[in-house]
Amino acid sequence: MLTPEEWVRQHVVHYLTGHLGYPRGLLALERGLRYNQRQKRTDLLALDPEGKPLLLVECKAASVPITAAVAQQATTYNQTIGAPLLLLTNGLVHYCWRVDFEKRTNERLEEIPPFVVAVQL
Template sequence: MEILNLPPFEYKIKQFEANSMIFDVLRRKYVVLTPEEWVRQHFIHYLINELKYPKSLLSIERGAKYNQLQKRTDLCVYNQQGKPHLLVECKAAHVPVTQEVVKQVSVYNQVLHAAYVVITNGLEHYCWEVDFLNKAYKPLQQIPSFKYES
């Protein structure tokens, strides 16, 4: 797998039949190691280890319905009240972050209403703060760290 622009972490990989599998700390099981999954696992560990998001607030492939179509988010981080806080779309490292990818995550977020949206291919990372009132996305220089709310 490709070296990414994310901090390394101690991963567990095993072979099962024809597939390489990587251990997912959120689902607590081995999953097929695809190039996109490699990026997602790195990003999960980045959120937990570097930005200090509790594992319990992260969810993988949450379903969302948009215009009668069932969609799945790559990664959703919730706030302490259980509302979507950060929506993450992961792409394989060889997939460029294009306007079409931005549109895809924006469509998901019309249903979820996360305060922040992140797109990453493991090499490039983009983060926006969402202003639903003015229907605007404000680009951020960095992804917000977890903050305990009282």
């Protein structure tokens, strides 16, 4: 049986691959990363055609609101990963940002960019 968070993640995978054209072979689920000497896991990471991070997805259960603390967690992970796109979702509410590491800015996007658009950002 799927946990509530896993249910959200599976639906995000389906949406990315079925509706936005993200290749399933470029999606990494629960990829490990080290942060502050601790081993952490990303919920979902979409890679570009060269295998570089493209879209980091942080999934929460539908009962968990997307708060500033959730955004901080995802942003902290992304400082290690370096994905130009960041998505936070609980399956009901979705927030997507374009991250510019050089300018140190975040731009909120109205929707998740399709794969063909995302690789050009």
